[in-house]
Every structure is written in structure tokens, then in C-alpha cells.
Amino acid sequence: xxxxxxxxxxxxxxxxxxxxxxxxxxxxxxxxxxxxxxxxxxxxxxxxxxxxxxxxxxxxxxxxxxxxxxxxxxxxxxxxxxxxxxxxxxxxxxxxxxxxxxxxxxxxxxxxxxxxxxxxxxxxxxxxxxxxxxxxxxxxxxxxxxxxxxxxxxxxxxxxxxxxxxxxxxxxxxxxxxxxxxxxxxxxxxxxxxxxxxxxxxxxxxxxxxxxxxxxxxxxxxxxxxxxxxxxxxxxxxxxxxxxxxxxxxxxxxxxxxxxxxxxxxxxxxxxxxxxxxxxxxxxxxxxxxxxxxxxxx
Amino acid sequence: xxxxxxxxxxxxxxxxxxxxxxxxxxxxxxxxxxxxxxxxxxxxxxxxxxxxxxxxxxxxxxxxxxxxxxxxxxxxxxxxxxxxxxxxxxxxxxxxxxxxxxxxxxxxxxxxxxxxxxxxxxxxxxxxxxxxxxxxxxxxxxxxxxxxxxxxxxxxxxxxxxxxxxxxxxxxxxxxxxxxxxxxxxxxxxxxxxxxx
Numbered sequence: 001x002x003x004x005x006x007x008x009x010x011x012x013x014x015x016x017x018x019x020x021x022x023x024x025x026x027x028x029x030x031x032x033x034x035x036x037x038x039x040x041x042x043x044x045x046x047x048x049x050x051x052x053x054x055x056x057x058x059x060x061x062x063x064x065x066x067x068x069x070x071x072x073x074x075x076x077x078x079x080x081x082x083x084x085x086x087x088x089x090x091x092x093x094x095x096x097x098x099x100x101x102x103x104x105x106x107x108x109x110x111x112x113x114x115x116x117x118x119x120x121x122x123x124x125x126x127x128x129x130x131x132x133x134x135x136x137x138x139x140x141x142x143x144x145x146x147x148x149x150x151x152x153x154x155x156x157x158x159x160x161x162x163x164x165x166x167x168x169x170x171x172x173x174x175x176x177x178x179x180x181x182x183x184x185x186x187x188x189x190x191x192x193x194x195x196x197x198x199x200x201x202x203x204x205x206x207x208x209x210x211x212x213x214x215x216x217x218x219x220x221x222x223x224x225x226x227x228x229x230x231x232x233x234x235x236x237x238x239x240x241x242x243x244x245x246x247x248x249x250x251x252x253x254x255x256x257x258x259x260x261x262x263x264x265x266x267x268x269x270x271x272x273x274x275x276x277x278x279x280x281x282x283x284x285x286x287x288x289x290x291x292x293x294x295x296x297x298x
Numbered sequence: 299x300x301x302x303x304x305x306x307x308x309x310x311x312x313x314x315x316x317x318x319x320x321x322x323x324x325x326x327x328x329x330x331x332x333x334x335x336x337x338x339x340x341x342x343x344x345x346x347x348x349x350x351x352x353x354x355x356x357x358x359x360x361x362x363x364x365x366x367x368x369x370x371x372x373x374x375x376x377x378x379x380x381x382x383x384x385x386x387x388x389x390x391x392x393x394x395x396x397x398x399x400x401x402x403x404x405x406x407x408x409x410x411x412x413x414x415x416x417x418x419x420x421x422x423x424x425x426x427x428x429x430x431x432x433x434x435x436x437x438x439x440x441x442x443x444x445x446x447x448x449x450x451x452x453x454x455x456x457x458x459x460x461x462x463x464x465x466x467x468x469x470x471x472x473x474x475x476x477x478x479x480x481x482x483x484x485x486x487x488x489x490x491x492x493x494x495x
Contacts, residue, residue: 131310134311135314136315206478207480211314212343213310214339214340216310233469234476236475236481294463
């Protein structure tokens with residue numbers, strides 16, 4: 001905290017390519033790294049590039065990655081103030097980023113209240129689709145919707161949330177929807193239920209899951225979220241795979257007071273997030289309980 | 299000699315990609331060896347969705363998955379290269395009785411048919427159940443037992459989720475897994491041979 005009205009928030013994130021196009025990879029990695037700042041309600045200020053790159057790949061590939069990243073950073077209104085590059089067998093790219101936030105307006109993963117609704121701003125399924133792409137089961141064109149979504153900043157979604165007021169927020173990344181929600185309910189000492197049928201999924205995600213293209217990370221999330229805590233009804237396996245699918249540059253998950261939820265969803269859908277959805281609610285059940293229902297209760 | 303693919307220590311999607319390649323080139327059954335549950339589940343699902351008959355054995359070196367291409371894919375391996383789902387025999391059941399005569403006779407015939415199919419020990423690649431057919435995997439204990447045998451022999455049992463919901467049987471599902479219209483449609487349309495009841 002700098003003073004009573006201003007705090008600095010910092011975040012770092014980098015990973016290996018999940019699409020073949022280096023420029024798009026740069027955009028996705030940068031949007032993903034900045035996402036954490038938006039989840040906290042912060043405004044990105046500065047960013048530093050983190051790069052690992054093999055000499056065997058041409059420099060023009062590196063240039064494309066950095067260009068993609070740079071454009072996203074500028075779109076976010078931040079500036080690049082440096083970075084560091086090392087030689088490595090597999091390329092990696094990401095950012096260390098700093099943002100500013102008013103402490104009174106900062107959103108964290110705690111604060112969700114019984115009766116809140118859970119709003120998710122982007123569909124899920126990027127991990128499954130990236131696995132399918134790696135195995136040549138789909139083309140980048142066929143996962144176009146997901147690539148576009150991964151490239152998109154969470155800035156406008158965060159703006160809608162701050163305009164209407166929310167109680168808690170997190171960004172959906174490597175811990176998947178279920179893992180990040182579980183963190184939220186554990187940290188907040190609350191319980192939640194989600195409705196599988198309401199969770200937006202990317203095109204082809206179910207199909208690829210049914211063909212056995214589920215990434216390794218899913219198992220780790222299942223281990224992290226004990227089954228005893230997750231009460232799932234009869235839900236088809238491929239849908240569960242999507243709920244447990246580690247995301248890259250996923251959307252924001254916000255806990256929204258019931259009175260604001262209609263306005264929030266309308267502004268998201270009409271604006272930056274056409275597939276935003278109410279996917280569940282904070283319940284009064286035993287704290288730490290996460291119930292996954294096939295569909296919303298009538 | 300039977301081909302064995304060693305996919306131990308490989309990250310997804312490698313084991314699935316190797317299975318796909320083997321399936322495109324194989325003239326008969328082959329096995330895939332993997333060493334973790336994710337790979338086991340993925341390879342099994344991929345092979346089933348390609349219409350193969352699949353068996354899994356666990357041993358000290360990992361999971362040994364035996365894969366036998368379905369009848370249609372043996373005859374026409376070219377089809378497989380485009381990864382067509384469901385090229386084996388598919389048993390489609392949309393009622394809880396056979397025919398439309400006497401109800402009790404129809405119901406008995408259905409159970410006899412399922413029993414006889416399980417006795418053959420040549421399971422279909424998939425059993426798809428819709429409409430009143432879902433009673434056979436929920437309320438009808440005898441039918442459940444026969445269908446469970448087919449599943450144990452390697453058949454994938456796909457149950458229409460909408461139908462379970464409609465009849466209020468979702469909680470009572472005893473065998474098979476809940477499926478959606480997309481998958482059911484793909485399975486039925488892609489079937490090498492469709493047996494419809």
C-alpha cells in the first residue's frame with residue numbers, strides 16, 4: 001500500500017506456447033499475465049517481459065511473440081519497462097506486471113456472501129482444445145473462438161464489475177473453474193453450488209474431451225479438490241472434464257450480490273463478454289462444500 | 299505378432315496420437331502400455347470413440363490397454379484415418395420391450411435378447427439407450443445385469459441424459475454413463491452396423 005488511497009499490486013505468469021502462431025502466443029501470454037490484475041480490480045501500470053528462447057528458432061519468431069505481447073500491454077494502457085531473456089530448449093513467454101488499485105475498491109477471492117450469484121465471463125475448455133491442437137486433431141481455425149477469447153483482456157469485464165459492485169473475484173487459469181472456485185470458498189469460509197448446464201463451453205471442447213484429449217493437469221486439480229468436498233450429481237464425463245480443465249487466459253469469476261446480477265450479466269453480454277453466464281450461487285451449506293449440479297434447480 | 303505400443307512416460311496427447319496412428323495402420327488388435335490414469339482414460343476413450351473394442355489390465359509396469367478395431371474398421375481402414383467415431387456395431391434401444399404386442403411378452407423378449415447378446419461374448423462397440431430404453435439401465439434389475447455384462451466385455455453404454463431427466467430416473471442410473479444428443483447422434487450415424495430395437 002503506497003498510502004490510504006493507493007496500493008501497488010504485482011503479478012507474474014509465463015508458460016510454453018499453446019498455439020503455433022507466435023504472434024497469437026504473445027498476445028495470449030500477455031493477456032493471461034495481466035488477468036490477475038483485473039481480477040483484483042487494478043489498472044495495469046508497467047510490465048516486464050520474461051522470455052526463454054532456443055537459438056534454433058529464428059529471431060523473427062521471437063519478434064512476433066514480443067510484438068503480440070507489446071500490443072496487448074499497450075491495449076491495457078501499460079508500458080514495458082524492461083525484461084529478461086534466457087536460452088532454453090522450449091520457448092516460454094510471459095510478464096511480470098504491476099498495477100495500481102484503490103484499497104477500498106480492491107477485489108479479492110474473499111468476501112463472497114450467501115445468496116450471491118457466480119458470474120463467469122468467458123467459456124471454458126482451452127486446455128482440452130490446446131491438447132487437441134498439439135495432437136493435430138483440430139486446426140487453429142477450428143479453435144478460433146477459444147483463441148480469440150484467450151487473446152481478449154479481462155479489462156472490460158472488470159470495468160462492468162466495478163461499475164455495479166461485486167463481493168469477490170478471481171481469474172480462471174491453471175486451476176480450472178472448479179479449482180479456482182474451491183479456493184474462493186475455502187478462503188471465504190463459504191459454500192457454493194454450480195450448475196454444469198449453465199457453464200459456457202467453447203466449440204469442440206466436448207467433442208475433443210470425448211475423444212480422449214484431456215490434459216494431464218486435470219488429475220492434479222482433482223487431487224487438490226478432495227472429492228469428499230465436491231458433491232456432483234450425474235453429469236456426463238466430458239462436461240466434468242471441461243469444469244476441471246486448466247485454462248489459459250480464462251475469464252473472471254465474480255461473486256455478485258443478487259440485486260446486481262441482472263445488470264451485470266446484461267452489461268457483460270451486450271458488451272465485452274457475449275457468452276458471460278450465471279453459473280451458480282453461494283449457498284448456506286457447510287463451509288468448504290462445493291456442489292456440482294447437472295442443472296439449475298427449478 | 300501382436301503390436302505393442304509403449305506410451306509410458308509420455309504427456310498427453312502423445313499416447314492418443316500414437317494410438318490413432320496405430321489404428322490407422324493396424325490390420326488387427328494391438329495393445330498400448332501407459333503408466334498413468336490420465337493416459338489410460340484418454341486412450342480408452344479415444345479407441346471407444348473410434349468404434350474399437352477395448353479392454354484394460356493393470357500390471358506392475360502400468361496399464362495395458364488392448365484395442366480391437368470394430369468390424370467396419372477392419373474392412374475399411376481408410377475410414378479410420380479421418381478418425382470417424384463409432385465404426386463398430388452399435389445396439390440402439392429406444393424402448394423397454396421388443397415389438398408392440400403384449401406388454402409382458404415384449405418385456406420378457408427384451409431381457410432374453412440382452413441375455414443372449416451377453417452370452418455371445420462378442421460385445422457391441424456401444425449400446426445407446428433413449429426414451430423408455432433408459433428403464434433398462436435403471437429400474438429393471440434383470441436388464442441392468444445383462445447390460446452390465448456387455449459393458450464389462452467392453453461395450454460403451456451411452457444413456458440419454460434428457461430421457462433420464464424426463465422420467466425422473468437420473469439418480470437411479472445403475473450402469474453406463476450419461477450422454478448427450480451430440481454423442482448419441484455421432485455414435486448412431488457413425489455405426490458400422492446398427493442393431494435397432
